[in-house]
Amino acid sequence: MKKFAVFAGFIVVASLLGWAVWKSMDDPSYVRTIPSPLIGKPAPAFDLPSLLDEGQRVSSEQFRGKAWLLNVWGSWCPECWREQPYLVELAGSEDILLVGLNWRDEKVDALAMLRRAGNPFDVIAYDYDSEAAIDWGVYGAPETFVIDKQGIVRYKHVGGITPAVWAGELGQKYRYYAAED
Amino acid sequence: MRILMALLLCLGMLPLHAATEVLTFDNPEQERLYKGLTEELRCTVCQNQNIADSNADLATDLRRKTYKLVREGKSEQEILDYMSQRYGNFVLYNPPKTGGTLLLWIGPFIMLLFGLYLVARIVRRRRAAANPTSDQSADENLERARQLLRDADEDKS
Numbered sequence: 001m002k003k004f005a006v007f008a009g010f011i012v013v014a015s016l017l018g019w020a021v022w023k024s025m026d027d028p029s030y031v032r033t034i035p036s037p038l039i040g041k042p043a044p045a046f047d048l049p050s051l052l053d054e055g056q057r058v059s060s061e062q063f064r065g066k067a068w069l070l071n072v073w074g075s076w077c078p079e080c081w082r083e084q085p086y087l088v089e090l091a092g093s094e095d096i097l098l099v100g101l102n103w104r105d106e107k108v109d110a111l112a113m114l115r116r117a118g119n120p121f122d123v124i125a126y127d128y129d130s131e132a133a134i135d136w137g138v139y140g141a142p143e144t145f146v147i148d149k150q151g152i153v154r155y156k157h158v159g160g161i162t163p164a165v166w167a168g169e170l171g172q173k174y175r176y177y178a179a180e181d
Numbered sequence: 182m183r184i185l186m187a188l189l190l191c192l193g194m195l196p197l198h199a200a201t202e203v204l205t206f207d208n209p210e211q212e213r214l215y216k217g218l219t220e221e222l223r224c225t226v227c228q229n230q231n232i233a234d235s236n237a238d239l240a241t242d243l244r245r246k247t248y249k250l251v252r253e254g255k256s257e258q259e260i261l262d263y264m265s266q267r268y269g270n271f272v273l274y275n276p277p278k279t280g281g282t283l284l285l286w287i288g289p290f291i292m293l294l295f296g297l298y299l300v301a302r303i304v305r306r307r308r309a310a311a312n313p314t315s316d317q318s319a320d321e322n323l324e325r326a327r328q329l330l331r332d333a334d335e336d337k338s
Contacts (some may be wrong), residue, residue, distance in 0.1 A: 034268070034269055034271045035269060037226070037265070037266060037267070038267070038271065038301060044267075104242075108247040124252060130242040130246075132241060134243065134246050134267060135267060136267070137267035137268045137269070139225040139226050139239055139268065140226060140239075148220070
């Protein structure tokens, strides 16, 4: 009888573990994400050429006093193709400051992608050599950061932006810090 | 024939050699530092590879950055700090011992101690059961036998 109880207990624990693993695989956030050590820290400064305006520079300093989003993308990144139409829609319907960081991309390919899907970005910094990307601890694309008015990194989202993602923590954080004085 | 084989083997190694990066260093210490660091830093997008072994774009970027920092004369600790401030301790194959990692280090030993305790307990109990010579268990058995006999008598009557 006692042996049976031990065996039953083992079965219960094992199935709970199995259920937890199974459940976590269903979760879209199962995609391995590495927590960013930048959260709560000042945003790494960058000063890069503009993708669209040759001769112009895009500097992180020019967004001080505003809450902004930094979206890392490249024309070589399929998930970026998928999120692009929604970003265009979002930029058209909501008051957001969306800064693009075009990462490790050929200029012609990047421009072609913008022509194809539209340009949701207010400005785009061109980071061919991963100068800013390494400073921001970027390890894949797309990645999106929320930076508050004091220039502190508040949130990082790894993966594409969908309506569900924007309705979730990413959008909530951005709206919160954009409304903050 | 043997020489021909050796030559053929060498030929096969040519493309491998061409794929390695050509880097120049100021002194052998710098080169050693660079080699050590690229073996210590993890390629964050790979399945358990350091940035020296990986051909992923990110690993190439991190190698280049490491090379640049080494050439600037940065120390090993400065470069490791630079990387972990951006990518977190995940980028280090030898992370510092903090609360969380400490648990990983000593956790198995705690489990081992617990297991030893369980084994000791089971062994002690089995030994006691198989060894009814001790006075106490002999008395207990005797008492149980008497009780059984009494019960049997009661059943009969």
